[in-house]
Amino acid sequence: MAFRSLTLFALCGVSLAGPSAPPLRPVSTLFEFPNPSYIENLAVRSNGQILISDLSTSQLTLFDPSASGPKKPVFVHDFTESLGLAGIAEYQPDVFAVITGNTSFTSDVPSAGTWIVWSVDLRGVDISSTHGQVGLLASPPAVKKIAHVEAAQFLNGISVLSEQDQTLLVGDVNGGVIWRLDIKTGHYEVAINNTYTQLYPATPFSASGVDGLHVRDGFVYFTNFGNGTFNKMPINRDGTPAGPVTTLAHNHGPLHEYDDFTFDCDGNAFVVTGGENTIEMISADGKRQVVVAGNLNSTAIAEPTSCAFGRGPHDKNILYVVTAGGMETPVNGNVVIGGQLVAVNTTSRGSAC
């Protein structure tokens, strides 16, 4: 099925996967959550442990990829006022902003108005290991509410806007806008609202707009889930637009759902493609778009939702990916597995990171 994407990309005039394209990268499963589960986001701590959020439970967990023996996520905190967890961003060393809110895949719960951004302080918090059995945190993290963003429909992507000002940009995937949130005061207001962030039909999901978003070098990069675009725009210090939007990549069909992404040190974006079950590398100028791992008809990366590189000497070329297991877009149209944390070894992609 690689030919399918090759053909369609070629029609779009994008150079791709020619003879110089690297081979697909190996994928290994680190953990599979119970079926069904919708693992939504992750953030890698400076010590290499991985924070994991699940849209279908209220519990934040932590996974240590370097643990010996059978590895499983460790409970961190239960956000009992919410039904699920979304984006995570590190806003001070080892202190994370975590989005929670109400959404349900099985019933029609009210979602608008339920979205809260929390601070989870993991400084000094580690996993206790007793006799090689990893299972608990040695001490709980300090958790406090930053803001209940009552005006939001469905907060999803999150990124630090200014570390100095302690501000965040937060994407509202069902509101079609990007909010600026002041961590110290909890004040929030719309920073960006345009045709690139707004809502577009996204069956089987509700109409969706801005999804993953990351601030980098004076630009905000963001996907629009419904519109199938990956965009960049220069921004001012307060997150408002400082110039026009450039669309770096367009999707090639309804299953090719650009969701969250991360960057390597050369500025290439690694974007997950949802129902297409792949990871795609989009070069900084958007001219090269290459599938680096996964396959439309494989459960190796079943409905990926987000990804992040390791931060240790042994895993800085490992791309950690979380998945929804095909819960919303089953693999081959009918296969659903538990959400997973998988690892993609990108070592030989040739970058001197």
Ligand SMILES: *[C@@H]1O[C@H](CO)[C@@H](O)[C@H](O)[C@H]1NC(C)=O
């Ligand atoms: C989320 O839903 C639960 C269960 O229905 C409810 O108790 C809670 O108040 C809701 N949270 C918010 C922030 O509205």
Ligand SMILES: *[C@@H]1O[C@H](CO)[C@@H](O)[C@H](O)[C@H]1NC(C)=O
């Ligand atoms: C975004 O802009 C649209 C069109 O101008 C407007 O209708 C909508 O209310 C705005 N959204 C928010 C949350 O301000």
Ligand SMILES: *[C@@H]1O[C@H](CO)[C@@H](O)[C@H](O)[C@H]1NC(C)=O
């Ligand atoms: C994406 O947005 C553009 C501009 O609004 C529109 O012309 C195009 O039809 C949209 N495509 C999809 C798939 O929604």
Ligand SMILES: *[C@@H]1O[C@H](CO)[C@@H](O)[C@H](O)[C@H]1NC(C)=O
């Ligand atoms: C591959 O996946 C697509 C999309 O789900 C599906 O339509 C197609 O039947 C699958 N092909 C095979 C051989 O299973």
Ligand SMILES: *[C@@H]1O[C@H](CO)[C@@H](O)[C@H](O)[C@H]1NC(C)=O
């Ligand atoms: C990644 O692949 C490289 C090259 O094949 C290999 O040397 C390295 O050990 C792999 N890394 C991990 C963590 O598996």
